[in-house]
Amino acid sequence: MSTRVVITGSGTPIPSADRAGPGVLVESDGTAIQFDAGRSTVQRLAGAGLWPTDLDGVCLTHHHSDHVTGLADVVLTRWVMDRDEALSAIPIAFPDGPLTGFVEGLLDPWVDDLEVRAAHSGHPPHPGVDARPFAAGGGPALAIGGIEVTGFPVCHEPVTPAVGYRVRTPDGVVAITGDTKVCDLLDPLCGGADVVVAEAMRFGPIEALPEHRRFILDYHIDTRLLGAKAVEWGTSTLVLTHLIPAPEADDDVAAYESDIRRGGFEGQLVVANDLDEVVLG
Numbered sequence: 584m585s586t587r588v589v590i591t592g593s594g595t596p597i598p599s600a601d602r603a604g605p606g607v608l609v610e611s612d613g614t615a616i617q618f619d620a621g622r623s624t625v626q627r628l629a630g631a632g633l634w635p636t637d638l639d640g641v642c643l644t645h646h647h648s649d650h651v652t653g654l655a656d657v658v659l660t661r662w663v664m665d666r667d668e669a670l671s672a673i674p675i676a677f678p679d680g681p682l683t684g685f686v687e688g689l690l691d692p693w694v695d696d697l698e699v700r701a702a703h704s705g706h707p708p709h710p711g712v713d714a715r716p717f718a719a720g721g722g723p724a725l726a727i728g729g730i731e732v733t734g735f736p737v738c739h740e741p742v743t744p745a746v747g748y749r750v751r752t753p754d755g756v757v758a759i760t761g762d763t764k765v766c767d768l769l770d771p772l773c774g775g776a777d778v779v780v781a782e783a784m785r786f787g788p789i790e791a792l793p794e795h796r797r798f799i800l801d802y803h804i805d806t807r808l809l810g811a812k813a814v815e816w817g818t819s820t821l822v823l824t825h826l827i828p829a830p831e832a833d834d835d836v837a838a839y840e841s842d843i844r845r846g847g848f849e850g851q852l853v854v855a856n857d858l859d860e861v862v863l864g
Contacts, residue, residue, distance in 0.1 A: 584611070584612050584753055584754060584864055585611075585754055585862050585863060585864040586609065586610065586611040586612075586752040586753070586754040586755065586757070586862070586863040586864055587608075587609075587610050587611075587860050587861070587862050587863075588607065588608070588609055588757055588778055588780065588822070588860060588861045588862075588863070589607070589608040589609075589610070589631045589858060589859075589860040590606070590607060590780070590822065590824050590855040590856070590857060590858065590859045590860070591603060591606035591607060591608050591617065591624055591627035591628060591631065591857065591858070592604045592605050592606035592619075592621045592622070592623065592624060592627055592653075592824075592857060593605075593824045593825065593826055593829075593855045593856060593857050593859075594621065594622075594649075594825070594826075594829065594857075595649060595825055595826070595827055595829070596647075596648070596649040597829070598622075599829055601856070601857065602826075602829060602856075602857055603621060603622060603623035603624060603626065603627045603653075603857055604619075604620075604621015604622035604623060604624065604649050604650070604652060604653060605619045605621040605649060605650050605762075605782075605824070605825050606618065606619045606620055606621050606624050606627065606653070607619065607759050607780050607824070608628065608631055608633070609730065609750050609752070609757055610633070611728070611729055611730055611752040611753065611754065612728060612729050612753065613728065614639050614727050614728030614729060614730050615633055615637055615638050615639055616638070616639060616640045616641070616642060616725065616727065616730055616732065616750070617638055617640070617641045617642070617657065618641075618642050618643075618644070618748055618750075618759050618761075619642075619643060619644055619650040619651070619761070620641060620643070620650070620651060620652075620653040620654040620656075620657050621649050621650055621651070621652060621653050622649070622652050622653050623653060624653035624654075624656065624657055625653065625656050625657060625660050627857055627858060628657075630857070630858050631858060631860075634660075634661075634664055635657050635658075635660045635661035635664060636661050636664050636665055636670060638657065638661065638673060639673075639674075639727045639728065640673065640674040640675070640676065640725045640727050640732075641654065641657065641673060641674070641675045641676070642675075642676045642677070642724055642725060642732055642734075642748055643675065643676070643677040643682055643686075644737075644745060644746055644747060644748070644759075644761030644762065645678070645682070645739060645742050645744065645745035645746070645761060645762060646680070646681040646682045646685060646742070647742060647762065650761075650762070651682075651685065654675075654686075654689060655689055655690065655693065657673075658673060658689065658690065658710055658712060659690075659693060659696075659710065661673060661710065662697075662706070662710030663700070665706075665710075668706065668707055671713070672710065672711035672712055672713040673712065673713060674713045674715050674725060674727070675712055675713060675714055675715060676715040676716075676717060676724040676725045676732065676734070677714075677715070677716060677717075678716070678717060678718070678719045678721070678734060678736075678744040678745070678746045679716040679717065679718060679719050679744070680719050680743070680744045682716070683714070683716050686712055686714045686716075687712070687714050689712055690709070690710065690711075690712065697709055697710070717734055719736070719743070719744035720736055720744075721733070721734045721735045721736045721746055722734060724748065729752060729753045730750060730751070730752050731750070731751040732748050732749070732750050732751075733748065733749045733751075734746040734747070734748055735747050735748070735749060735768065735771060735772035736768055737760060737761055737762070737763035737766070737768055737769065737772065738763050738764050738765075738766035738768055738769075738802070739761070739762045739763050739764070739802045740801075740802060741802075742762070742802065745761060745762060745763065746761060747759055747760040747761045747763065747769070747772045747773075748761070748772075749772055749773075749776065752863065752864075753864070754863040754864030755776075755777035755778070755863040755864065756775065756776045756777050756778075757776060757777065757778045757779075757780065757863070758772050758773040758776035758778070758779045758780065759780045760772065760773070760779070760780065760781045760782055760804070761782070762782055762802065762803065762825065763782065763802070763803075763804060764801070764802050764803060764804060764805070765804055765805060765808045765809065765812060769812065769816075770815070770816070773812075773813075773816045773818065774815075774816045774817065775816065775817055776816065776818065777818075777819050777820065777863055778818075778819070778820045778821075778822065778861055778863065779813060779816065779818045779820070779821050779822070780822045780824060781804055781809060781813075781821065781822070781823060781824070782803060782804050782823075782824060782825035783804055783806050783809065783823035783824070783825065783826055783827070783839065783854075784799070784800075784803040784804055784805065784806065784826075784827040785806050785827070785828065785838060785839060785842060786800060786805045786806070786807060787807075788828055789827070789828075799827070803827060806823070806839060806842035806843060807842050807845070807846070808846065809821075809823075809842070809843060809846065809848075810842065810843040810844060810845060810846020810847055810848040811846035811847055811848075812846070813843070813846070813848045813850070814846065814847045814848055818848070818850055819850050819851065820850060820851040820852075820853070820861055821843065821848060821850060821851070821852050821853070822853040822855055822859070822861060823839060823843070823852070823853065823854050823855055824855045826839070826854070826855070830854060836854045839854045840852060840854060
């Protein structure tokens, strides 16, 4: 048995030809759960060898648009590809708050499309969504197959609620930070995890920007602090994603690595590209 963790999107709101919007896939013993669904998630799932029909659930970290713009595509494509009409509505877990209305009304703009497709193909009339809100302060999110997912609050203010996910599989534990700054709330989320998938921002280049563009420093992870935190957490493998600024050359990747290593982290380090993966077990 093994568990694989695939970066289905390492990008940000800034469009990139090479980096899809934020997303992480965790697949273990035939169970597959997608964490966030930024732009081009469906294409990256295909690159990882999965169709949307192979997904067993989705977990969302917060309501920033870059983390959810691909969600409707996942749900609609899953329905269109379900030629056997055997799939139930996909469970979508999220912290209760603005995402509740978003998920429950996800397919409202598509009602005309759904009706004409259903009438023409004989499909069921609506793919539906199985909304699974949990307490904004965190808690059990999904338990499917051998995967148990728990949400933990993180520090992404003024965006609230925002969570990361601790994913327990038969092969180990994966922590996914979502968007957050470095804070003590990350300790129970990431402590003791075998793999930590963390968003990462190199503060140095952002601090050099005009003042009106520095607001993003308020709620993202400073790579200069992350290496030391990973040591505290006992992390074996650290995967950096949601990269700001996006690396464009080997020197840029080396700068991310240098920031982390200066904090004392000596484990496996991945400055992620889309479809990079780590295997547990």
